[in-house]
Amino acid sequence: MKFSASNIIGLVHKYNVPGPRYTSYPTALQLTDSFDQGLIEENCSERRTEPRQISLYFHIPFCFSLCWYCGCTKIITTNQDRGDIYLGYLEKEMLLLKETLHPESDVHQIHFGGGTPTFLSPEQLRKLGELIRSTFTIHQDAEFSVEIDPRRVGDDHIIALKEIGCNRASLGVQDTNEEVQQAIHRIQPFGLTKNVAELLRKHGISHINVDLIYGLPKQTIASFKKSIDDVLSMDPDRFAIYSYAHIPSVMPSQKLLNESDLPSTEEKLSLLVFAVNYLTRAGYTYIGMDHFAKEGDELSIALREGTLHRNFQGYSTRAELEMIGLGMSSISQNEDLYTQNEKNLSSYYELLDSGKLPVKKVLRLSNEDKIRKKVIMEIMCRGEINYDSFLNETGLIFHDKFHDELERLKEPESDGLLHLMNNGFRITSTGRLFLRNIAMVFDDYLTQKHHKSAYSKTV
Numbered sequence: 001m002k003f004s005a006s007n008i009i010g011l012v013h014k015y016n017v018p019g020p021r022y023t024s025y026p027t028a029l030q031l032t033d034s035f036d037q038g039l040i041e042e043n044c045s046e047r048r049t050e051p052r053q054i055s056l057y058f059h060i061p062f063c064f065s066l067c068w069y070c071g072c073t074k075i076i077t078t079n080q081d082r083g084d085i086y087l088g089y090l091e092k093e094m095l096l097l098k099e100t101l102h103p104e105s106d107v108h109q110i111h112f113g114g115g116t117p118t119f120l121s122p123e124q125l126r127k128l129g130e131l132i133r134s135t136f137t138i139h140q141d142a143e144f145s146v147e148i149d150p151r152r153v154g155d156d157h158i159i160a161l162k163e164i165g166c167n168r169a170s171l172g173v174q175d176t177n178e179e180v181q182q183a184i185h186r187i188q189p190f191g192l193t194k195n196v197a198e199l200l201r202k203h204g205i206s207h208i209n210v211d212l213i214y215g216l217p218k219q220t221i222a223s224f225k226k227s228i229d230d231v232l233s234m235d236p237d238r239f240a241i242y243s244y245a246h247i248p249s250v251m252p253s254q255k256l257l258n259e260s261d262l263p264s265t266e267e268k269l270s271l272l273v274f275a276v277n278y279l280t281r282a283g284y285t286y287i288g289m290d291h292f293a294k295e296g297d298e299l300s301i302a303l304r305e306g307t308l309h310r311n312f313q314g315y316s317t318r319a320e321l322e323m324i325g326l327g328m329s330s331i332s333q334n335e336d337l338y339t340q341n342e343k344n345l346s347s348y349y350e351l352l353d354s355g356k357l358p359v360k361k362v363l364r365l366s367n368e369d370k371i372r373k374k375v376i377m378e379i380m381c382r383g384e385i386n387y388d389s390f391l392n393e394t395g396l397i398f399h400d401k402f403h404d405e406l407e408r409l410k411e412p413e414s415d416g417l418l419h420l421m422n423n424g425f426r427i428t429s430t431g432r433l434f435l436r437n438i439a440m441v442f443d444d445y446l447t448q449k450h451h452k453s454a455y456s457k458t459v
Helices: 005-015 037-048 081-098 122-135 155-163 178-184 190-202 221-232 252-256 265-281 298-305 345-353 367-381 387-394 403-408 410-414 431-440
Strands: 053-060 106-114 138-148 168-174 207-214 238-243 284-288 291-294 309-311 314-316 322-326 331-333 337-341 359-364 384-386 418-421 424-427
Touching: 005 265, 005 431, 037 337, 037 359, 053 081, 081 122, 081 322, 081 345, 106 122, 122 155, 155 190, 168 178, 168 190, 190 207, 207 221, 207 265, 221 265, 238 265, 265 284, 265 431, 284 298, 284 431, 291 298, 309 367, 322 337, 367 384, 367 387, 367 431, 384 387, 403 410, 410 418, 410 431, 424 431
Parallel strands: 053 106, 053 322, 106 138, 138 168, 168 207, 207 238
Antiparallel strands: 238 291, 284 291, 309 314, 322 331, 331 337, 337 359, 384 424, 418 424
């Protein structure tokens, strides 16, 4: 696979429009705070009926300092005592959640996200690990990943993470160039990052992911190549190279960035094309969207075998798991219901003090949602649709169900983004850069008159 930025500049001007990232369908914007509490009770009752395999996500919202580009739900503070209070409320939420689970349910995946999970001290991390293991049954082969800010981590943190079962770490890097780091208010010398990777391996946490961002102020092809080369020297298993989403109307801290330093649309595209070409030559599989993995990694294997999955955390190999989020703002999802916790910390605490699960928003998936979700996730995870498989799984004839959508696909086909065939369609190599746009054709909410939109550009 090799892309040429010059060949697709025209396509970018045409297709670079606001659109969802499709970590879910329907998207999180469709959740509503107007819901019947009976939906939550019904969902909890359903959980109790049989054992479930579960993925637990813990949102740790605290950060020591503000990164100006960041779009995460976060609280800036240097007071680590707030971590103790937060853990006390996570314990309350865990105990309430346990009551909704069948006793034989077990946890196959754990992820700490944020914010900055390593805002917590080593002692606080140990306490959280103990709470999890005393409350839930953890499968012996569970994947346990933690997002790490290398600026705030030493031996003691990593030893604590290993003791509580962490076996995969995701290092936030974003860019290793000092000028870029100054522009985004995140100073992080690469030597410090590399040292953390070495400490992780030293203490037995050998699976390492690295996060970079393209489209940041002051970035150039030359500087971004250096950032990728720096990270390649750490030999990570996976790269996530996210597109910077500049939406200051939604993320006020982004107003602190100098917009004149942001790369143009063409320059941003060139950064993405460079990353895809460079990393595939370096032996990484382009999973899709913004993910890359070594050829022997679980993500690459899942892509080849057609079992790749996508959820609110991004690409995953565990499609069978019900994802349950704990902590303020976290999202849970199963086949029928999406829920999101209260985003306001004091309100999150108040709901738990009253003995209630801290759910603020809910979406119950309709049959139409489920059908369209299947199509959109096949596009995002496999890059193709097979009409016979769709008929076998849904009882619906694709051409009849999606006649109008197929008509709308003729234009991206003429632009070389996909091939329409008698028994389905397949995304081309060029089309993989525009997966979001192709998926948007099947998004029923985008056509609704009162649709809420706060999406980033698709490139």
